[in-house]
Amino acid sequence: MKSTIKQLNTVIVDVPIKRPHQFSTEIVSTKSFLLIQLELKSGLIGIGEGTTPGIWWNGESVETMQLVIEHYLKPILIGQDPRNIEQILQTFDRHVRANPFAKATVEMALYDVVGKIYNAPVHQLLGGLFQDSIDVKWALATGGADGDIKEAKELVGNKQYKDFKIKAGQLKTTEDMKKAIKIANGINGISTTGIDPNGSWDRLTAARWMDRLDEAGIDFLEQPLAPIDIAGAAELASMKKVPIMADESVATVQDAQRLVQEKAANIFSLKIHKSGGMRNTLKIAAIAESAGISCFGGTSLESSIGTAACLHAYGAIRNLDYGSELFGPQWLADDLVKNPVEFKEGKINVPSGVGLGVELDEQKVEKYRRIQGGK
Numbered sequence: 001m002k003s004t005i006k007q008l009n010t011v012i013v014d015v016p017i018k019r020p021h022q023f024s025t026e027i028v029s030t031k032s033f034l035l036i037q038l039e040l041k042s043g044l045i046g047i048g049e050g051t052t053p054g055i056w057w058n059g060e061s062v063e064t065m066q067l068v069i070e071h072y073l074k075p076i077l078i079g080q081d082p083r084n085i086e087q088i089l090q091t092f093d094r095h096v097r098a099n100p101f102a103k104a105t106v107e108m109a110l111y112d113v114v115g116k117i118y119n120a121p122v123h124q125l126l127g128g129l130f131q132d133s134i135d136v137k138w139a140l141a142t143g144g145a146d147g148d149i150k151e152a153k154e155l156v157g158n159k160q161y162k163d164f165k166i167k168a169g170q171l172k173t174t175e176d177m178k179k180a181i182k183i184a185n186g187i188n189g190i191s192t193t194g195i196d197p198n199g200s201w202d203r204l205t206a207a208r209w210m211d212r213l214d215e216a217g218i219d220f221l222e223q224p225l226a227p228i229d230i231a232g233a234a235e236l237a238s239m240k241k242v243p244i245m246a247d248e249s250v251a252t253v254q255d256a257q258r259l260v261q262e263k264a265a266n267i268f269s270l271k272i273h274k275s276g277g278m279r280n281t282l283k284i285a286a287i288a289e290s291a292g293i294s295c296f297g298g299t300s301l302e303s304s305i306g307t308a309a310c311l312h313a314y315g316a317i318r319n320l321d322y323g324s325e326l327f328g329p330q331w332l333a334d335d336l337v338k339n340p341v342e343f344k345e346g347k348i349n350v351p352s353g354v355g356l357g358v359e360l361d362e363q364k365v366e367k368y369r370r371i372q373g374g375k
């Protein structure tokens with residue numbers, strides 16, 4: 001039954017994390033989320049969550065998302081039929097350039113409410129389940145090699161995680177390489193790890209160290225070079241050593257097509273926010289499939305809300321050969337829903353409930369709501 005969009009509300013929340021997380025440029029101790037509630041005339045409500053690794057990642061933050069949604073996307077949405085998702089996304093793109101994280105946040109709420117209209121989980125709107133649970137890699141980011149090895153051994157020992165990713169980029173490139181090799185050797189035989197320097201390495205050093213990284217058994221090299229250095233990525237991929245994963249360099253369908261043409265990636269890291277939503281993520285996965293490229297389920301470190309959206313999309317993808325890094329809810333010290341997503345022995349289950357399959361906990365929203373004028 002047709003019911004149009006009546007209202008949209010936004011709120012920023014700051015949720016504590018269990019331990020400080022070392023990215024290439026900063027250490028964070030809370031994670032900020034933009035939560036939106038999209039209400040239909042029928043009374044049905046869809047929820048969406050926007051979050052970024054940080055404004056350094058692609059220029060968006062929870063504050064920019066709130067502004068873009070409130071001032072530019074909301075007026076487009078009011079009065080629309082939420083079921084026409086592709087059409088709404090095209091209208092967004094025509095009126096607002098870029099800002100994919102903001103658009104993905106709205107798309108998430110659209111899918112949640114459309115799932116509720118049809119009494120179906122979102123993955124059924126996206127082609128159905130290809131897998132009902134997905135492997136999760138944990139990002140080792142304690143700041144030191146010994147700390148990372150210790151953490152990895154503990155997590156494997158108590159069967160929480162099987163495989164890992166190392167955040168790099170805060171050291172000089174050769175120091176990063178040595179640290180990664182030390183960690184890979186430290187967990188050799190019990191686990192594997194990839195490396196993510198967030199584009200901070202240079203071509204020559206990466207090429208020179210490729211053999212040693214390969215010998216240490218590094219699982220993949222994620223966005224080693226700057227996102228615009230497609231030729232450099234192609235050079236590293238042509239060495240056929242450690243598989244090259246594209247992350248920052250693959251956000252749009254056009255990016256995906258270019259990386260295929262230039263043979264500049266072996267794996268695409270998917271992220272629903274960087275690509276402007278689940279629809280676009282599935283399109284990018286299809287381009288990867290057409291070229292024999294594997295996919296990895298990336299994260300912007302979401303709570304159970306955004307993680308559920310990722311799971312619905314990734315669960316419908318057949319070439320998700322490298323599993324995922326959807327550990328956000330376990331990295332946060334608290335969650336924003338009454339029924340958090342379920343982790344078990346290094347895997348996470350795709351929610352089976354209607355819509356996103358998670359229910360917002362209003363008390364948590366109140367608890368972590370940002371007070372205006374400060375954090």
Ligand SMILES: [Mg+2]
Nearest residue numbers: 196222223247
């Ligand atoms: Mg990355």
